[in-house]
Amino acid sequence: MKYILKLRMSIEKGNEALRDPDFGHKMQALLAEIKAEAAYFTTICGQRGAYIVVNINDASEIPAISEPFFLWLDAELDWLPVMKPEDLAKAGPAIGAAVQKYG
Numbered sequence: 001m002k003y004i005l006k007l008r009m010s011i012e013k014g015n016e017a018l019r020d021p022d023f024g025h026k027m028q029a030l031l032a033e034i035k036a037e038a039a040y041f042t043t044i045c046g047q048r049g050a051y052i053v054v055n056i057n058d059a060s061e062i063p064a065i066s067e068p069f070f071l072w073l074d075a076e077l078d079w080l081p082v083m084k085p086e087d088l089a090k091a092g093p094a095i096g097a098a099v100q101k102y103g
Contacts, residue, residue, distance in 0.1 A: 002037075002082050005052040005065070008044040010074035017073055030072075034065045053082075 009017070017023055031039050031052070038053040054065060062079060069075040083091070 002055050004080040004082050005054055006078040006080060007050045007052060007069055008076045009048040011047055013074035014048045030068055
């Protein structure tokens, strides 16, 4: 299942990490390790952040992906399940059933 991992770095640990000249290489290596499909860096609530797209097969994979960001960047993380258009199309019958029952 696809998730968007919303990541917000602590200011102090972010400053410390960015002072490391190898920060970019370390981030690239971590993104490769977690098999990120995409990563977009931005600000979130006025702090450094990122939206990272990952595909996981089991919830037990969440800690292995989360912990490096917690430990390295003192990051706050939100896991957001997302669907592609074809996933939404597959959900059509269930949506229709919910509309019939509750709508």
